[in-house]
Amino acid sequence: xxxxTMTVAILILLYKKLNSIKSxxxxxxxxxxxxxxxxxxxxxxxxxxxxSKSQLFSSA
Numbered sequence: 422x423x424x425x426t427m428t429v430a431i432l433i434l435l436y437k438k439l440n441s442i443k444s445x446x447x448x449x450x451x452x453x454x455x456x457x458x459x460x461x462x463x464x465x466x467x468x469x470x471x472x473s474k475s476q477l478f479s480s481a
Contacts, residue, residue: 437448462472472478 433445433449433452436442436452437445440448440451442448442451458478462478465472465475
């Protein structure tokens with residue numbers, strides 16, 4: 422469990438640096454939201470859907 426926490430913390434720090442985000446809290450929130458959207462897109466594709474037809478995914 423400790424390795425998972427450390428891995429996620431490193432990913433969030435990289436996300437923060439690559440996107441020029443100042444606070445860790447905002448980086449964590451943005452990272453989580455983006456990850457959730459990517460997972461939902463993959464589920465839609467697996468179910469033979471087209472994510473580009475949804476307004477939910479058009480902004481990304």
